[in-house]
Amino acid sequence: MDFIKIAQTAKAASLEIADVEIAVRNRALLKIAEELETRKEEIFAANKEDLDASAKYVEWGEMPKSVFNRLKLDENKMHDMIQGIRDVAALPDPVNKKLFVRELDKGLLLYKISCPIGVLGIIFEARPDVIAQISALAIKSANAVILKGGKEAKNTNRKIFSVINSALAKVKKFPKNVLQQVYTREDVGQMLACDKYINLIIPRGGSSLVKYIKENTKIPVLGHADGICHIFVDESADLEMAEKIIIDSKTQYPSACNSVETLLIHGGFPYKEKLLAALQLAEIKLNYMPDNWSVEYGDKILAFKYVDTMEEAINHINTFGSGHTDCIITRDAANGEKFMNRVDSAGVYMNASTRFADGYRYGFGAEVGISTNKIHARGPVGIEGLTIYKYKLIGNGQIVADYIGGGRKFTHKDLN
Amino acid sequence: MDFIKIAQTAKAASLEIADVEIAVRNRALLKIAEELETRKEEIFAANKEDLDASAKYVEWGEMPKSVFNRLKLDENKMHDMIQGIRDVAALPDPVNKKLFVRELDKGLLLYKISCPIGVLGIIFEARPDVIAQISALAIKSANAVILKGGKEAKNTNRKIFSVINSALAKVKKFPKNVLQQVYTREDVGQMLACDKYINLIIPRGGSSLVKYIKENTKIPVLGHADGICHIFVDESADLEMAEKIIIDSKTQYPSACNSVETLLIHGGFPYKEKLLAALQLAEIKLNYMPDNWSVEYGDKILAFKYVDTMEEAINHINTFGSGHTDCIITRDAANGEKFMNRVDSAGVYMNASTRFADGYRYGFGAEVGISTNKIHARGPVGIEGLTIYKYKLIGNGQIVADYIGGGRKFTHKDLN
Numbered sequence: 001m002d003f004i005k006i007a008q009t010a011k012a013a014s015l016e017i018a019d020v021e022i023a024v025r026n027r028a029l030l031k032i033a034e035e036l037e038t039r040k041e042e043i044f045a046a047n048k049e050d051l052d053a054s055a056k057y058v059e060w061g062e063m064p065k066s067v068f069n070r071l072k073l074d075e076n077k078m079h080d081m082i083q084g085i086r087d088v089a090a091l092p093d094p095v096n097k098k099l100f101v102r103e104l105d106k107g108l109l110l111y112k113i114s115c116p117i118g119v120l121g122i123i124f125e126a127r128p129d130v131i132a133q134i135s136a137l138a139i140k141s142a143n144a145v146i147l148k149g150g151k152e153a154k155n156t157n158r159k160i161f162s163v164i165n166s167a168l169a170k171v172k173k174f175p176k177n178v179l180q181q182v183y184t185r186e187d188v189g190q191m192l193a194c195d196k197y198i199n200l201i202i203p204r205g206g207s208s209l210v211k212y213i214k215e216n217t218k219i220p221v222l223g224h225a226d227g228i229c230h231i232f233v234d235e236s237a238d239l240e241m242a243e244k245i246i247i248d249s250k251t252q253y254p255s256a257c258n259s260v261e262t263l264l265i266h267g268g269f270p271y272k273e274k275l276l277a278a279l280q281l282a283e284i285k286l287n288y289m290p291d292n293w294s295v296e297y298g299d300k301i302l303a304f305k306y307v308d309t310m311e312e313a314i315n316h317i318n319t320f321g322s323g324h325t326d327c328i329i330t331r332d333a334a335n336g337e338k339f340m341n342r343v344d345s346a347g348v349y350m351n352a353s354t355r356f357a358d359g360y361r362y363g364f365g366a367e368v369g370i371s372t373n374k375i376h377a378r379g380p381v382g383i384e385g386l387t388i389y390k391y392k393l394i395g396n397g398q399i400v401a402d403y404i405g406g407g408r409k410f411t412h413k414d415l416n
Numbered sequence: 417m418d419f420i421k422i423a424q425t426a427k428a429a430s431l432e433i434a435d436v437e438i439a440v441r442n443r444a445l446l447k448i449a450e451e452l453e454t455r456k457e458e459i460f461a462a463n464k465e466d467l468d469a470s471a472k473y474v475e476w477g478e479m480p481k482s483v484f485n486r487l488k489l490d491e492n493k494m495h496d497m498i499q500g501i502r503d504v505a506a507l508p509d510p511v512n513k514k515l516f517v518r519e520l521d522k523g524l525l526l527y528k529i530s531c532p533i534g535v536l537g538i539i540f541e542a543r544p545d546v547i548a549q550i551s552a553l554a555i556k557s558a559n560a561v562i563l564k565g566g567k568e569a570k571n572t573n574r575k576i577f578s579v580i581n582s583a584l585a586k587v588k589k590f591p592k593n594v595l596q597q598v599y600t601r602e603d604v605g606q607m608l609a610c611d612k613y614i615n616l617i618i619p620r621g622g623s624s625l626v627k628y629i630k631e632n633t634k635i636p637v638l639g640h641a642d643g644i645c646h647i648f649v650d651e652s653a654d655l656e657m658a659e660k661i662i663i664d665s666k667t668q669y670p671s672a673c674n675s676v677e678t679l680l681i682h683g684g685f686p687y688k689e690k691l692l693a694a695l696q697l698a699e700i701k702l703n704y705m706p707d708n709w710s711v712e713y714g715d716k717i718l719a720f721k722y723v724d725t726m727e728e729a730i731n732h733i734n735t736f737g738s739g740h741t742d743c744i745i746t747r748d749a750a751n752g753e754k755f756m757n758r759v760d761s762a763g764v765y766m767n768a769s770t771r772f773a774d775g776y777r778y779g780f781g782a783e784v785g786i787s788t789n790k791i792h793a794r795g796p797v798g799i800e801g802l803t804i805y806k807y808k809l810i811g812n813g814q815i816v817a818d819y820i821g822g823g824r825k826f827t828h829k830d831l832n
Contacts, residue, residue, distance in 0.1 A: 014760075015734055015758060015760055018757065018758065018760065019754070019757045019758050102778070102779060104772070104777065104778070104779065108768060108772075110778060110779075117790045117791060118760065118790055199790040199791070200790070200791060214634075215634075217634075218630075218631075218633075218634055220636065220791050238813070240813075241812070241813040244813055244815055245813060245815060247815075248815030248816055248817050249815075252815070252816050252817050252820075318431055336810070338435070340806075340808045341434065341435045342431060342434065342435050344430075344431055344434070344534065345806065346806060346807060347806070347807045347808075347809060348806055348807070348808050348809075349808070349809040349810075349811070350808070350809070350810045350811070351810065351811045351812050351813055351814075352524060352809050352810070352811030352813070352814045352815075353814065353815045353816050355815070355816035356520070356524075356809055356814070356816060357807075361816070361819070361826065362518070362520070362526060362807070363518060363520065363526075363826065363828035374533045374534055374615040374616070374804055375533060375615070375616060375636050375791070375792040375804060376791040376792040376804075378804050378805060378806065378807075379805075379806070379807045380807075388790050388791060388792075388794050389794060389795075390756075390761065390762060390763070390764055390794065390795070391762060391763045391764070391773075391778070391794075391795045391796075392756045392764050392765070392766070393763065393764075393765040393766070393768050393772055394752070394765075394766045394767065394768070395765070395766070395767045395768030396657075396767050397654070397656075397657040397660055397661060397767055397768070398767075398768045398769065398772070399660055399661060399663075399664030399665075399668070399768075399769045399771070400664055400668050400769050400771035400772060400777070401664050401668050403777070404668075410777065410779065412779035
């Protein structure tokens with residue numbers, strides 16, 4: 001099908017699902033979980049085709065082993081994926097929430113109501129479990145979705161997608177075309193150009209994918225390209241705490257976006273040699289004064305330098321950072337507060353590992369992604385990031401002329 | 417000065433003002449109000465230069481009288497402008513609000529804190545009073561601003577701007593370069609391209625300006641290009657109410673974006689002829705079945721047609737509307753609810769004039785603009801629209817490794 005047709009049907013579906021009650025949306029989620037459970041062997045078989053096709057690229061060194069591993073679905077991932085959908089079903093309804101109720105005047109009530117955004121364009125690399133997760137979040141929040149998966153996971157994606165849509169077809173009152181999938185590179189180009197029908201693009205993949213998308217669309221993009229996270233060790237830092245936090249932030253999962261990449265140490269910190277020795281013992285390679293301070297190593301490598309003042313550290317972070325998550329280790333609460341106020345990042349931490357920057361750890365129930373945007377949603381984004389609001393005004397014939405120049409007065413009384 | 421230099425200093429100023437306490441920001445606002453009061457004769461003189469320069473264009477028919485009127489500053493507008501700044505000073509601080517406080521674990525506290533967006537690019541047409549209003553909102557919300565005013569108001573803008581900045585220079589602890597102004601068309605081009613330093617563009621002007629801006633930038637734009645508002649008269653509508661609301665929505669201020677442009681009447685509404693006659697008596701020109709349903713007349717002209725069902729009305733609105741404000745007039749509350757749920761607009765009204773779509777009428781204290789965006793802020797936008805949030809995490813050495821696989825559990829307890 002023509003992309004523009006797909007986008008139009010997605011738009012129409014978004015208008016329908018916006019009025020579908022939560023019971024139906026939850027039934028749809030549980031049905032998807034059940035169907036995936038029942039038909040998981042088919043999915044494993046499709047996944048095996050993708051893995052077989054990719055094996056040679058790993059051998060030739062054209063596909064990193066880590067990508068191959070992400071592509072691979074096993075019983076554990078399948079279980080987590082299905083459980084994840086049931087968890088989303090158990091979340092409270094993110095739409096139709098009354099964000100406020102205000103009496104503008106007697107009998108004239110203004111409601112600010114959460115509602116879906118509309119049509120989401122989801123572009124992800126070789127992680128087939130993401131289809132199920134993001135589909136679940138979209139259904140829960142009453143949005144329509146157009147998905148484009150990585151070509152390495154083509155067979156797995158098609159299969160998961162057909163299982164999901166056959167589940168949805170069995171759910172009474174659930175509209176058609178809420179989830180659609182596209183397959184080609186040309187489709188991506190058309191998706192990015194389709195600002196008439198698509199309201200938000202969510203990329204799930206490496207920074208080059210995200211950068212490409214951000215540079216090639218005027219549709220808002222929710223996500224982050226880079227995770228250049230910093231830790232600043234203040235003069236007064238506790239040595240043992242600094243060791244523990246830096247080692248966790250760097251080594252607990254080095255390829256995560258919230259892993260630390262740059263260490264800034266106050267020149268007056270008395271235990272600097274001890275600290276560096278401990279990091280080296282933990283197999284962290286220290287890169288002193290690199291030419292480029294904006295590298296996401298994704299490995300046990302840590303750029304570092306000394307700074308004379310906290311101001312210098314803050315300036316370094318605001319200049320070279322990516323606005324993701326940055327941490328100060330200090331025993332001086334006033335310095336901590338100043339650092340957190342002046343560092344312009346989604347997450348500003350005092351005395352805790354940067355690895356906490358994550359929707360599950362923040363208690364959001366499910367994570368849409370992590371955003372370094374300065375509008376709409378910032379940091380780890382829960383399902384609320386897929387919602388916006390509308391204003392409902394209910395009156396009994398009120399007109400504005402009556403409120404002009406000495407006429408009726410607004411009461412502006414918040415109710416709840 | 418070079419635009420990129422201006423943008424860089426604005427970025428630096430935004431990082432500084434983000435940490436300026438509310439008392440200082442409010443002092444700055446009151447100082448601006450005082451200084452404008454003291455030096456208003458200078459401003460009137462500058463305004464007279466602009467008016468004199470424009471008079472000939474009005475004569476030649478090259479400038480609409482309405483634009484000339486907006487350009488003109490008189491005692492009343494000056495009074496409102498100054499009072500508006502004092503009103504903004506009296507608002508609560510929109511930043512540094514704790515949006516939530518969550519215990520992730522004992523001694524590990526997550527704060528979601530409202531904060532400024534950063535650098536705003538404001539582009540407006542010939543309305544010099546807007547400089548003062550938008551500057552006040554930016555200062556209150558701790559953002560930096562780059563302003564570009566209409567060339568017709570050049571002298572007035574320069575003067576107001578210099579009065580404001582001389583006031584700010586007298587306020588202790590208020591950072592430099594928070595407000596900067598640019599003047600040329602080339603500057604606009606550079607502003608729209610400057611997504612590295614500018615976080616949000618706010619256009620204040622006609623729909624062709626807004627369309628141009630939206631089409632020529634990747635920076636988020638807060639605003640609306642069109643206001644194609646609809647009223648649907650349901651079968652069960654009260655005749656007198658329908659007359660009153662439609663007349664108010666169309667004639668109370670026909671050039672406003674929230675004025676109604678299209679009337680949809682249910683074919684089964686028994687008083688249709690009476691209704692149309694009443695509208696014509698109110699000097700509304702009825703345009704039956706126009707070729708183009710997306711015209712913003714800005715005048716006492718109303719496109720109209722009959723529809724067979726409410727569904728048809730909803731589809732018409734979702735197809736031809738601009739997502740601004742749309743109204744149903746009905747005595748059937750279930751129909752009203754369905755209409756409000758299915759019409760995908762920022763404002764969905766039942767039995768009230770579309771002219772209520774306005775920040776002051778909604779009780780927001782001050783209006784940034786009206787947005788038809790589907791993310792960040794929608795509908796009339798108050799000062800909260802100039803804020804985002806950051807997450808502060810404060811611990812005492814917590815690391816993620818301790819929470820993996822059967823380790824420590826998160827408590828995820830919301831405090832207060």
